[in-house]
Amino acid sequence: MFVRVGHRFARVESRRRAGRFVQGLLAGLVRVNCWTIAEAVGDTTPHGMQNLLSRASWDVDGVRDDLREVVVEQLGDQDAMLVIDETGDLKKGTESVGVQRQYTGTAGRIENSQMSVFLTYSTPAGHTFIDRELYLPESWAEDPRRRDRAGVPAGTRFTTKSRLALAMITRALDAGVRVGWVTGDEAYGKDAAGLRDPLEQRGQAYVLAVACDHRIPGPGRQSVRADERAAALPKRAWQKLSAGAGAKGRRYYLWARIRLHPAGTTGYHWILMRRNRRTGETAFYRCYSPRRVSLAKLARVAGRRWTIEETFQTGKELTGLDEHQVRTWTSWYRWTTLVMLAHAFLAIAAAHARHTKPHEGLIPLTRNEIRHLYAQLILKPARRVADILAWSTWRRRHQHHARQSHYQRRHENPAPDHELQLEY
Numbered sequence: 001m002f003v004r005v006g007h008r009f010a011r012v013e014s015r016r017r018a019g020r021f022v023q024g025l026l027a028g029l030v031r032v033n034c035w036t037i038a039e040a041v042g043d044t045t046p047h048g049m050q051n052l053l054s055r056a057s058w059d060v061d062g063v064r065d066d067l068r069e070v071v072v073e074q075l076g077d078q079d080a081m082l083v084i085d086e087t088g089d090l091k092k093g094t095e096s097v098g099v100q101r102q103y104t105g106t107a108g109r110i111e112n113s114q115m116s117v118f119l120t121y122s123t124p125a126g127h128t129f130i131d132r133e134l135y136l137p138e139s140w141a142e143d144p145r146r147r148d149r150a151g152v153p154a155g156t157r158f159t160t161k162s163r164l165a166l167a168m169i170t171r172a173l174d175a176g177v178r179v180g181w182v183t184g185d186e187a188y189g190k191d192a193a194g195l196r197d198p199l200e201q202r203g204q205a206y207v208l209a210v211a212c213d214h215r216i217p218g219p220g221r222q223s224v225r226a227d228e229r230a231a232a233l234p235k236r237a238w239q240k241l242s243a244g245a246g247a248k249g250r251r252y253y254l255w256a257r258i259r260l261h262p263a264g265t266t267g268y269h270w271i272l273m274r275r276n277r278r279t280g281e282t283a284f285y286r287c288y289s290p291r292r293v294s295l296a297k298l299a300r301v302a303g304r305r306w307t308i309e310e311t312f313q314t315g316k317e318l319t320g321l322d323e324h325q326v327r328t329w330t331s332w333y334r335w336t337t338l339v340m341l342a343h344a345f346l347a348i349a350a351a352h353a354r355h356t357k358p359h360e361g362l363i364p365l366t367r368n369e370i371r372h373l374y375a376q377l378i379l380k381p382a383r384r385v386a387d388i389l390a391w392s393t394w395r396r397r398h399q400h401h402a403r404q405s406h407y408q409r410r411h412e413n414p415a416p417d418h419e420l421q422l423e424y
Contacts, residue, residue, distance in 0.1 A: 001067075001070055001341065001344065001345055001348075002015075002018075002019050002022070002341075004066045004067075004069070004070050005062075005063045005066045005067065005341070008058055008059040008060075008062040008063045008066065009056075009057075009058040009059075010056075010057035010058060011056070011057065014052060014056040014057065014058055015058075017048050017049065017052050017056075018052060018058070018338065020037075020041040020042075020043070021037055021041075021049055021052060021338055022338055022341050022342045022345070023040075023041050023378070023379060024036070024037030024038070024040045024041045024049075025037065025319045025320050025338065025339060025342040026318075026319065026342050026345070026346075026371050026374050026375060026379075027040040027041075027375050027379050028371060028372065028375045029320075031323065032320030032323040033323065033324070033325045034046040034049040034050050034053070034325075037049055040379065041379070052334070053326060053330075053331040053334045053335055054328065054330060054331050054334075058334075060330075060333050060334050060337050063337050063341070064130075064131060064132075064337055064340070065175065067130065067337070067340055067341055067344055068121070068130040068131065068172065068175065068177065069175075070344065070348075071121050071128055071130050071344050071347075071348070072121065072130075072177055074348045074351065074352075075121065075123050075125045075126045075127070075128070075347070075348065075351055076123065076178075077123035077124055077125055078180075079123060079124055079180065080121065080122065080123045080177075080178065080179045080180065081121075081122045081123070081179055081180060081181045081182065081183060081301065081304050082119060082120070082121065082122070082169055082172060082177075082179050082181070082182045082183075083119070083120040083122050083127070083182075083183050083184065083304065083305055083307055083308040084117065084118070084119055084120075084165040084168070084169070084182070084183075084184040084188055084308070085117070085118060085120075085184060085185060085305075085308045085309070085312070086105075086115055086116065086117045086118070086135070086161055086187065087104075087105070087106060087115070087116060087118065087312050087321075087322070088102075088104025088105065088106040088107070088111070088113040088114065088115050088116075089106070089113060089114045089116075089322045089324075090104070090106065090107060090111055090112065090113050091112055091113055091114050092112065093112075094112075095149070095150070095327050096114055096150075096326070096327045097114070097134065097136075097140070097150035097151070097152060097327060097328055097329050097332055098114045098115065098116075098134055098135060098136050098137060098140055098150075098332075099112060099113065099114045100112070100113075100137050100139055100140070101113075102115060102137065106322075114134075115134075115135040115137075115161070116132060116133065116134050116135055116336070117132070117133050117135060117161050117164045117165055117168070118131070118132050118308065118311075118312070119131040119132070119165070119168040119169065119172065120307060120308040120311050121172075121177070121179075122304055122307040122308070125351040125354075126347045126348065126350060126351035127307040127308070127310070127311055127347065128311060128340070128343050128344045128346075128347035128348075129311060129315065129340045129343060129344070130172065130177075130340075131168040131171060131172065132168075132333075132336050132337070132340065133164040133167065133168060134329070134332055134333070134336075135159075135161055135164060136152065136156060136158060136159070137158070138158045140152070141156070141157055141158035142158070150327060150328050150329055151328040151329045151330050152329045153329065156329075160191070160194055161187060161188070162187070162188050162191035162194035162195040163194050163195075165184065165188055165195060166194065166195050166198055166199075169182060169199070169204075170198075173202070173204065180205060180301075181205050181206060181207060181301045181304075182199060182204055182205070182206040182207075182208075183206065183207045183208065183301055183302065183304060183305045184208050184209065184305065185208075185209045185305065186209045186210055186211050188208055188209075189208030189209045189210040189214075189285065189286050190210055190211065190214070195208070196208065196286065196288070199288070200265065200267065200288055203267075203290045205287075205288060205289040205290065205293075206286075206287065206288050207272065207285050207286075207287045207298055207301040207302050207305075208285060208286050208287075209283065209284065209285050209302075209305070210226065210271075210284050210285060210286050211226075211284070212225065212226055212227040212282070212284060213225050213226070213227070214226045214271075214284060214286070216229060216258070216260060216271050217260060217261070217262075226271055226273070226284045227282065227284070229258060229271065230256070230273045230275075230282055230284070233256055233258075233273075237256045238254040238255065238256045238275065239254065239255050239256070239295060239296075240252055240253075240254055240255075240277070241253065241254075241255045241295065241296050241299045242299070242300070242303070243274070243299055243300065243302060243303025244300055244303040244304060244306075246306070248406060248410075249407065249410065251303060252277065253274045253275060253276060253277060253299070254274070254275040254276075254277055255272070255273065255274055255275070255295055255298075255299045256272075256273045256275075256295075257270045257271065257272045257273065257287070257295055257298060258270060258271050258273075266290075267288055267289060267290040267291070268287075268288070268289050268290075268291065268292050268293070269286075269287065269288050270286075270287040270298065271284060271285070271286060271287070272284070272285040272286075272287050272295075272298050272299075272302060273285075274299070274302060285298075285302050311343070314343065314346070314367055314368075315339060315343050317368075318342075318343070318346060318367060318368065318371050319339045319342040319343045319346070319371075320339060320342075321336070321339050321343075324336070346367040346370055346371055347367065349365075349367075349370045350364075350365060350366060350367045350370055353365035353370070358396070359393075361397050361400055362393065362396040362397055362400055363396050363399050363400050363403065365396075369392060369395065369396065372392070373388065373392060376388045
């Protein structure tokens with residue numbers, strides 16, 4: 001992968017150091033920062049790694065573009081989708097770029113944090129980040145002194161998270177990335193002017209979550225809440241459909257949809273509803289497609305949104321996405337882009353491993369296992385290869401037995417079914 005991005009570095013020393021930086025991200029370190037990465041890859045001081053993130057000459061957006069190209073080549077599929085979401089990194093102090101007290105889903109409350117928006121390329125083969133933008137709150141955008149200290153470019157202005165998401169989606173589509181759908185959570189689904197309308201104008205289909213109090217057309221010319229329309233639907237309107245495969249098998253919910261006819265629009269619009277079969281909890285989505293699609297298709301698209309949650313989880317656990325200790329704009333983008341390279345390596349390697357049938361009694365190689373093997377075989381080659389591979393076999397066999405036991409329990413105690421087949 002680094003062969004494809006090497007030309008983005010002005011000096012060979014910076015290119016080699018960036019390669020070692022990515023190796024350090026994959027080393028399985030307890031703490032991930034310039035000090036630990038430098039030590040893990042054999043540097044005698046952290047100064048070189050710090051220089052790579054702050055002063056060295058290289059094109060970070062060019063690396064991002066090359067990364068996106070490689071990901072699409074390796075994971076590309078006719079069922080590809082773009083998934084958008086944000087994540088928050090908890091921070092101390094007030095000097096790190098973009099940090100302020102704000103709500104973050106990472107903590108589930110208002111905390112001192114730094115927010116960023118990511119774009120994930122998701123296909124049945126795998127999923128990984130292909131773009132990123134740092135969210136700059138109004139308090140930062142309107143404070144020239146703080147901006148200067150953090151190295152924020154002069155032309156940067158306050159931009160909503162929906163607009164940041166639209167900018168990343170537009171970059172991908174304009175670069176020729178072919179996707180069927182865009183999906184995201186309520187923060188993006190509620191913004192018609194900032195995201196939904198621009199996507200419709202270019203004919204890009206989407207399934208975006210909205211809140212239960214989202215207003216949709218009701219009888220006559222009155223608008224009603226989405227949950228009120230859902231409560232009024234007859235039982236025959238709900239179908240049991242899969243939202244896709246999860247870690248524990250197929251994920252089944254009850255689904256229904258209502259056709260909408262927004263004034264001045266073309267194509268097909270729906271409000272989509274997903275109901276938990278046990279708790280009755282209902283989620284809602286605004287959907288658009290230039291052509292008619294089935295309810296089952298909308299359910300699969302809505303179900304694919306979880307892939308960015310998994311990408312955040314593995315990005316933080318395996319490649320240090322949230323462990324940066326940088327304060328400036330430039331350093332944040334460089335750290336995050338190198339993390340994206342490391343994560344893409346794991347995602348692509350795992351996708352290729354799934355095409356190779358494992359020995360009986362083993363699960364395919366996972367991203368976790370690939371990172372472990374890489375750290376042990378490439379970065380720490382002192383131990384015998386046979387011993388390292390034996391531990392890999394033991395872990396995968398243990399995981400296989402656990403999975404088989406889970407499937408057996410589900411088979412012996414199946415969930416209650418519902419004979420609900422009609423579409424509304």
